[in-house]
Amino acid sequence: MTLVSEMNERELIEDFRSFIHTEGKIGPGDDAAVLSDGTVASTDIVSFDRHFPAGMTYEQFGWYAAAVSFSDIASMGARPTGFLAALALPGNLEKQNAYDIMSGIDQCCEYCGTGIIGGDTKPGPGIITGTALGRMDGRKPMLRTGARPDDVICVTGPLGGPAAALMDIEYGLGLEQSRDCLYVPIPRIAEGISMAESGAVTSCMDLSDGLGTALNTICGQSHAGATVEWDFLPKNEYAVKASELTDTPLEQLLFDCGGEYELLFTADKNKLERLYDTELEFHVIGMINDSGRTELIKDGERRKIRYGRY
Amino acid sequence: MTLVSEMNERELIEDFRSFIHTEGKIGPGDDAAVLSDGTVASTDIVSFDRHFPAGMTYEQFGWYAAAVSFSDIASMGARPTGFLAALALPGNLEKQNAYDIMSGIDQCCEYCGTGIIGGDTKPGPGIITGTALGRMDGRKPMLRTGARPDDVICVTGPLGGPAAALMDIEYGLGLEQSRDCLYVPIPRIAEGISMAESGAVTSCMDLSDGLGTALNTICGQSHAGATVEWDFLPKNEYAVKASELTDTPLEQLLFDCGGEYELLFTADKNKLERLYDTELEFHVIGMINDSGRTELIKDGERRKIRYGRY
Numbered sequence: 001m002t003l004v005s006e007m008n009e010r011e012l013i014e015d016f017r018s019f020i021h022t023e024g025k026i027g028p029g030d031d032a033a034v035l036s037d038g039t040v041a042s043t044d045i046v047s048f049d050r051h052f053p054a055g056m057t058y059e060q061f062g063w064y065a066a067a068v069s070f071s072d073i074a075s076m077g078a079r080p081t082g083f084l085a086a087l088a089l090p091g092n093l094e095k096q097n098a099y100d101i102m103s104g105i106d107q108c109c110e111y112c113g114t115g116i117i118g119g120d121t122k123p124g125p126g127i128i129t130g131t132a133l134g135r136m137d138g139r140k141p142m143l144r145t146g147a148r149p150d151d152v153i154c155v156t157g158p159l160g161g162p163a164a165a166l167m168d169i170e171y172g173l174g175l176e177q178s179r180d181c182l183y184v185p186i187p188r189i190a191e192g193i194s195m196a197e198s199g200a201v202t203s204c205m206d207l208s209d210g211l212g213t214a215l216n217t218i219c220g221q222s223h224a225g226a227t228v229e230w231d232f233l234p235k236n237e238y239a240v241k242a243s244e245l246t247d248t249p250l251e252q253l254l255f256d257c258g259g260e261y262e263l264l265f266t267a268d269k270n271k272l273e274r275l276y277d278t279e280l281e282f283h284v285i286g287m288i289n290d291s292g293r294t295e296l297i298k299d300g301e302r303r304k305i306r307y308g309r310y
Numbered sequence: 311m312t313l314v315s316e317m318n319e320r321e322l323i324e325d326f327r328s329f330i331h332t333e334g335k336i337g338p339g340d341d342a343a344v345l346s347d348g349t350v351a352s353t354d355i356v357s358f359d360r361h362f363p364a365g366m367t368y369e370q371f372g373w374y375a376a377a378v379s380f381s382d383i384a385s386m387g388a389r390p391t392g393f394l395a396a397l398a399l400p401g402n403l404e405k406q407n408a409y410d411i412m413s414g415i416d417q418c419c420e421y422c423g424t425g426i427i428g429g430d431t432k433p434g435p436g437i438i439t440g441t442a443l444g445r446m447d448g449r450k451p452m453l454r455t456g457a458r459p460d461d462v463i464c465v466t467g468p469l470g471g472p473a474a475a476l477m478d479i480e481y482g483l484g485l486e487q488s489r490d491c492l493y494v495p496i497p498r499i500a501e502g503i504s505m506a507e508s509g510a511v512t513s514c515m516d517l518s519d520g521l522g523t524a525l526n527t528i529c530g531q532s533h534a535g536a537t538v539e540w541d542f543l544p545k546n547e548y549a550v551k552a553s554e555l556t557d558t559p560l561e562q563l564l565f566d567c568g569g570e571y572e573l574l575f576t577a578d579k580n581k582l583e584r585l586y587d588t589e590l591e592f593h594v595i596g597m598i599n600d601s602g603r604t605e606l607i608k609d610g611e612r613r614k615i616r617y618g619r620y
Contacts, residue, residue, distance in 0.1 A: 004408050005401025005433075019416045019426050033427035035391055035443070039349055043394040043441055045432040081345055084353040086396075086439040091315025098314050106329045116329050117343035120439070122355040123315075129396040129430070129439035131353055133345070 029221055031072040031205055032134075034141045040134040042072035048090075048126030053182065054169050058097040060183040062104025062128075068208060069132035070112045070187035071261045075206040076141045077196025078134030080189060082117035083109045086131075088124020101128070112189050139196040142204035142265065147222035151202050151266040151288040156191050156281060159211055160239025160250070163257035167242040175245075178238030185261035192263060194278040200271035207260035210308035214264045215294050222266075225291030228305065230298035234283045251296070256308040339531055341382040341515055342444075344451045350444040352382035358400075358436030363492060364479050368407040370493040372414025372438075378518060379442035380422045380497035381571045385516040386451045387506025388444030390499060392427035393419045396441075398434020411438070422499050449506040452514035452575065457532035461512050461576040461598040466501050466591060469521055470549025470560070473567035477552045485555075488548030495571035502573060504588040510581035517570035520618030524574045525604050532576075535601030538615065540608035544593045561606070566618040 032042035046065045056064075066083055073080060085105050089098055102116075105128075109115045117133075147153075165182035168175040188206075195201045203222055207214050219226050233254060243250040266288055267275060275282065286297075294305040330343075342352035356375045366374075376393055383390060395415050399408055412426075415438075419425050427443075457463075475492035478485040498516075505511045513532055517524050529536050543564060553560035576598055577585060585592065596607075604615040 002405040003401060004399050004403045004405060006405075019412050033392065033394070035427065037349075037391065037445065039347075039391070039443065041392065041394055041428060041441070041443060043396045043428060043430055043439070045396045045398055045430045045434070045439070047398070047432060047434065050432070081347065081349070082343065082351065084343070084351055084441055086353045086355045088355055088357070088437050088439075089314050091313060093314045095312040095314060095316075102329050117345065118330060118351060118353060120353055120355045122357060122360070122437075124355070124357065124437055125435055127398050127432075127434055127437055129353070129355070129398075131351070131394055131441040133349065133351060133443075135347065 030143055031075040032078070034076060034136065038136045040073045040076050040078035040136060040141070041131060042069045043129060043131040044068045044072065045127060045129050053166065055179060056183045058100035059104035062101035063108040063184055065128040065130050066105045066108035067185045067187050067261065069130045070108065070189065071185065071206045071208060073132045073134040074187045074189045074192035075204050075263050077139045077192045078136055079193060080112040080114040080132060080134045082114055082133040084131040085116055085119040086129040087119065087121045088127040089121065090126055091123055105130070112187055139193070142196055142201050144203055144205050144218050144221040146202040147218050147224050147266040147288045148202055149224060149288055149290045150269060152269050152272065152284045153226055153228065153286040153288060154265050154267060154282045154284050155234065155262050156188050157262040158234040158236040159207070159260055159262065160253040161236035162259035163253035164236060164238035164242040166257065167246055167248070171246060173242055173245045175238045175241055178242070182259055185259070187261060188263045191280055194280045195265060195275070198274040198278055200267045200274040202266045202268055204263055204265040207262050207264055208258055210256055210258045210260060211264065212255040212305050212308040215305055216307050218264065218266065219294050225289045225293045226286055227289060227295050227297055228286035230296060232283065232285045251298070255305060258308065340453055341385040342388070344386060344446065348446040350383045350386050350388035350446060350451070351441060352379045353439060353441040354378045354382065355437060355439050363476065365489060366493045368410035369414035372411035373418040373494055375438040375440050376415045376418035377495045377497050377571065379440045380418065380499060381495065381516045381518060383442050383444040384497045384499045384502035385514050385573050387449045387502045388446055389503060390422040390424040390442060390444045392424055392443045394441040395426055395429040396439040397429065397431045398437040399431065400436055401433055415440070422497055449503070452506055452511050454513055454515050454528050454531040456512040457528050457534050457576040457598045458512055459534060459598055459600045460579060462579050462582065462594045463536055463538065463596040463598060464575050464577060464592045464594050465517070465544065465572050466498050467572040468544040468546040469517070469570055469572065470563040471546035472569035473563035474546060474548035474552040476567065477556055477558070481556060483552055483555045485548045485551055488552070492569055495569070497571060498573045501590055504590045505575060505585070508584040508588055510577045510584040512576045512578055514573055514575040517572050517574055518568055520566055520568045520570060521574065522565040522615050522618040525615055526617050528574065528576065529604050535599045535603045536596055537599060537605050537607055538596035540606055542593065542595045561608070565615060568618065
């Protein structure tokens with residue numbers, strides 16, 4: 001007899017995935033499902049227990065609950081069309097706090113160009129399940145399976161900010177300004193749409209589970225390898241400071257921590273000018289190869305990139 | 311300072327609804343949201359705490375979790391296109407039971423002609439949030455606002471079965487066969503589609519909150535009144551027995567209890583032959599009027615129909 005607690009989360013998710021089947025075969029293994037009619041959908045659970053770090057407000061928690069699902073549809077290249085919010089909230093929560101959560105969800109929806117279209121409320125321990133809907137509008141969805149040798153690997157912005165914020169919360173490093181990217185992650189909607197429109201992007205996923213996990217996932221699903229150049233990685237300034245102040249390897253902050261909401265993507269190097277034309281901000285961090293290994297080149301040495309702790 | 315526990319559920323939902331806005335203005339107040347592109351979506355929370363009566367299996371609980379959301383899109387007249395399942399399950403749950411829940415969800419999706427397209431799993435107290443997606447395929451969605459005086463009021467099947475099952479669980483009445491309709495509710499998908507296609511239906515909602523609440527809701531939102539004829543009401547045979555065995559008024563079993571998944575609808579009486587042409591099973595139970603009151607005619611007397619306890 002095996003208990004759910006004895007399975008790691010990946011096992012449970014794998015079991016779950018065996019039930020997932022979409023008409024178009026997009027869904028299991030990708031950030032969001034894409035139906036043959038062009039509807040894109042993703043659902044995510046966030047909880048007071050696991051996703052409510054010290055210092056976060058209820059409004060920010062609401063924003064966060066919506067942002068994680070919008071980030072999933074952003075990484076497919078979808079335009080948001082609606083959000084459903086299911087709130088299981090404790091009875092001893094102040095009414096104002098419940099209202100603040102809803103307001104935070106609403107603000108994130110508005111940022112993403114859409115609104116709350118439905119929901120449910122029940123008593124519970126503080127669990128919000130958000131479902132973001134979107135449309136491809138004729139764009140081809142960006143999957144995790146399309147990375148090919150010689151593609152460039154890119155990210156849409158600096159990494160390590162959420163890790164710095166978590167360290168600041170734990171150790172009081174005086175880096176309060178790092179907290180915003182943890183509390184109020186920005187779904188990269190416009191970026192995802194531009195990327196999908198460019199026709200240059202071969203694979204994409206969001207960095208909510210961290211760079212190490214995302215790189216290994218894309219390489220695993222694309223049957224490819226990757227080398228990432230340390231010097232090319234855009235580094236959040238607070239991550240650099242937190243690393244120095246705590247004597248923690250910066251590598252750990254950049255690769256192992258989730259809660260990042262930049263997008264990781266690969267692109268055909270011969271079509272890079274199409275990406276430059278979009279005025280998308282992005283940073284090339286390495287190359288896809290056929291080695292099957294994911295490696296970081298730092299100070300002339302190669303090291304294996306591992307799945308992060310998320 | 312007001313706590314969530316001091317608000318009744320309706321207040322919390324009303325507060326929540328103030329944030330809901332859809333392009334097409336369909337959503338708040340209806341069973342499901344309908345986007346301008348014809349996508350229909352509904353999300354529902356079910357929990358071990360509140361929706362797992364004695365004798366129910368994990369597989370049935372999974373079915374139930376999916377059925378409640380499919381019922382919502384059925385009542386709009388939508389064809390299901392996918393289901394997202396977010397599972398917050400306790401660590402001490404046996405793995406087999408988690409698998410059974412997923413299997414039950416999967417079976418209900420298959421019954422509804424679709425499949426699980428995505429989901430999420432996190433630790434939690436046993437809360438499943440399901441999101442059903444569907445398409446209108448050009449049909450006009452059936453709302454709660456369209457009932458007009460002289461429309462007939464109809465239901466798609468006998469009522470009181472779930473109430474009988476709950477009484478059997480509580481008092482051991484020997485009515486085990488009543489349990490299926492409580493444990494394995496059937497979303498009225500084909501019925502909803504036929505009804506929407508007929509062009510005769512003026513309003514519709516599912517009976518998940520019970521007949522009393524549904525009648526008052528449709529009348530409230532349509533600014534109308536209703537009279538229901540006791541003799542016309544189709545009565546589940548176990549409800550009749552449970553009423554006799556426990557000396558509980560049958561009226562209470564038919565009007566006050568939720569967990570029914572038949573559809574309540576109103577139809578233009580001049581277009582009834584269109585409904586007969588669909589071979590839809592339905593029962594006329596009364597008429598809409600302009601009195602603003604919802605009344606039951608029983609034994610020659612008129613009594614007010616109240617919101618049920620759901």
